Amino acid sequence: MSAFDNGTITRAVQKLEGEGYIRAERCARDHRVKHVYLTERGEALIGPIRGMIGEWMGLVTAGFSEEEKELLSEMMIRMGDNARAVLAGREDNSKDNPEVDG
Numbered sequence: 001m002s003a004f005d006n007g008t009i010t011r012a013v014q015k016l017e018g019e020g021y022i023r024a025e026r027c028a029r030d031h032r033v034k035h036v037y038l039t040e041r042g043e044a045l046i047g048p049i050r051g052m053i054g055e056w057m058g059l060v061t062a063g064f065s066e067e068e069k070e071l072l073s074e075m076m077i078r079m080g081d082n083a084r085a086v087l088a089g090r091e092d093n094s095k096d097n098p099e100v101d102g
Contacts, residue, residue, distance in 0.1 A: 021045070 004012075013036060016022045021042035027033035038046075061069050 016042070 013024055017024055020039055022036050023039055024034045024036050027035060
């Protein structure tokens with residue numbers, strides 16, 4: 001289950017591969033599957049991206065206690081789980097009922 005359609009994912013992978021951030025290889029056992037790996041260029045971005053995320057989180061949680069930050073994190077994880085369950089249900093329902101958008 002994915003929150004993005006296949007076309008969006010394909011275009012993103014092709015762009016990242018074209019710019020040298022990832023490499024994609026067909027699975028030897030199942031040619032419908034591609035395995036995606038970071039290149040050295042992509043690996044080099046992990047630290048800076050984590051730094052930006054940390055800085056952003058510091059800004060948007062300014063004034064929160066550590067307890068509040070932990071509670072917020074737990075609640076956001078639960079929200080994500082709920083969203084995935086809703087989307088999975090929509091996908092399941094759309095298979096049974098072609099009138100349901102999926």
